[in-house]
Amino acid sequence: MHIHQVIKYFEEWAPKGVAWEKDNIGLQIGNPKNQVTNIMLSLELNKKVFEQAVKKNCNLIITHHPFIFNPIKNLNFSNNPKAELIERLIEEKISIYSAHTNLDFTKGGVSFELAKKLGLKNIQFLENQEGNQFKLVVFVPSGSVDEVSEAIFNAGGGVIGEYSKCSTQNFVDGTFEGSEVSNPTIGKKNIFEKVTEVRLEVLVNSWKLNSIVDEMKSVHPYEEPAFDVFVIKNKNINYGAGAIGELTTPLNSKEFLAHTRKLLKADALKYTLGNSSKIKRVAVCGGACSDLINNAIDSKADAFITADIKYHTFQEAENNIMLIDAGHYETEIHVLNPIKLRLNKFIKEDKSKVKVFKYSGSTNPVKFYNN
Numbered sequence: 001m002h003i004h005q006v007i008k009y010f011e012e013w014a015p016k017g018v019a020w021e022k023d024n025i026g027l028q029i030g031n032p033k034n035q036v037t038n039i040m041l042s043l044e045l046n047k048k049v050f051e052q053a054v055k056k057n058c059n060l061i062i063t064h065h066p067f068i069f070n071p072i073k074n075l076n077f078s079n080n081p082k083a084e085l086i087e088r089l090i091e092e093k094i095s096i097y098s099a100h101t102n103l104d105f106t107k108g109g110v111s112f113e114l115a116k117k118l119g120l121k122n123i124q125f126l127e128n129q130e131g132n133q134f135k136l137v138v139f140v141p142s143g144s145v146d147e148v149s150e151a152i153f154n155a156g157g158g159v160i161g162e163y164s165k166c167s168t169q170n171f172v173d174g175t176f177e178g179s180e181v182s183n184p185t186i187g188k189k190n191i192f193e194k195v196t197e198v199r200l201e202v203l204v205n206s207w208k209l210n211s212i213v214d215e216m217k218s219v220h221p222y223e224e225p226a227f228d229v230f231v232i233k234n235k236n237i238n239y240g241a242g243a244i245g246e247l248t249t250p251l252n253s254k255e256f257l258a259h260t261r262k263l264l265k266a267d268a269l270k271y272t273l274g275n276s277s278k279i280k281r282v283a284v285c286g287g288a289c290s291d292l293i294n295n296a297i298d299s300k301a302d303a304f305i306t307a308d309i310k311y312h313t314f315q316e317a318e319n320n321i322m323l324i325d326a327g328h329y330e331t332e333i334h335v336l337n338p339i340k341l342r343l344n345k346f347i348k349e350d351k352s353k354v355k356v357f358k359y360s361g362s363t364n365p366v367k368f369y370n371n
Contacts, residue, residue, distance in 0.1 A: 004032035017207025019102035030095020042359035066098040110286035111243040120245030128240035138227035155215040242285035250278040274322035276302040329364035
């Protein structure tokens with residue numbers, strides 16, 4: 001098993017195309033052609049994570065927070081801790097891969113796992129992404145529809161929520177006349193032809209459009225396939241920010257705070273009360289997501305859990321929604337669990353002996369003084 005195979009598998013779940021455009025995700029350091037020994041998972045990379053990776057014979061570390069986010073001006077190994085760590089990573093031939101906002105915006109990713117950890121049911125995105133899908137329309141002779149549609153589906157087209165291979169197919173009349181140098185599949189050159197075709201329509205994510213079109217062309221029987229690509233404004237139900245769900249049993253404010261603190265293993269919670277006597281419908285977003293508070297309110301959530309909330313944001317939310325700052329680390333760390341499950345499944349299918357480890361310590365830099 002090579003590193004690039006692990007990355008490809010991972011990005012089928014959390015594609016780079018859904019990430020914030022200014023994010024720095026993907027392979028940060030290393031050679032994707034290297035064979036994988038073992039894999040270490042951590043929210044972020046520091047010296048202790050590196051040392052544990054070496055001890056566990058891991059040559060691939062997967063983090064949520066990018067190790068390299070801002071441009072590095074120099075690599076002076078003598079007085080720069082990050083540069084020193086990069087030097088040691090290179091010496092040990094350890095590769096670093098980071099999945100940040102693409103993991104935030106993916107179903108089953110950071111926010112979905114946070115909602116699951118809190119025991120929420122009927123989990124959905126709090127705010128779906130939009131503007132990153134196209135409608136691919138291609139005209140195909142009826143005898144080739146199955147082959148063309150299957151090529152599009154296999155390349156990742158036609159996925160809507162929990163359904164795959166979704167398309168619309170309608171019979172239409174197509175016309176054409178080939179030139180002297182043409183080589184028509186149907187009819188003859190220089191002869192006006194009218195044929196019955198199928199108008200095949202499929203929803204396509206923007207980051208897969210080019211590869212899907214290439215696959216479609218590779219099996220299409222026509223010398224010059226006729227197709228259109230339309231920009232659509234639909235909400236992408238497969239990707240989005242935050243999550244919202246419901247508790248099986250409503251809790252009062254005090255009970256819900258205790259419930260949240262216990263399950264997230266938070267040392268403390270910052271909060272402001274909302275306007276609901278019982279907490280039933282709960283919105284969440286791992287990390288800093290104050291910009292989604294109005295989405296939570298509009299979605300009739302009784303409470304919203306996120307992190308890094310400012311004083312005046314609490315002030316504005318007071319009496320509108322129960323707002324809880326549970327900590328950045330505490331709301332994101334749980335995503336390592338589904339990552340490990342997915343990688344173990346991939347390793348099992350590959351019949352590899354690679355092992356996946358979660359960093360056993362904590363990389364949380366925030367401490368609380370309770371003395």
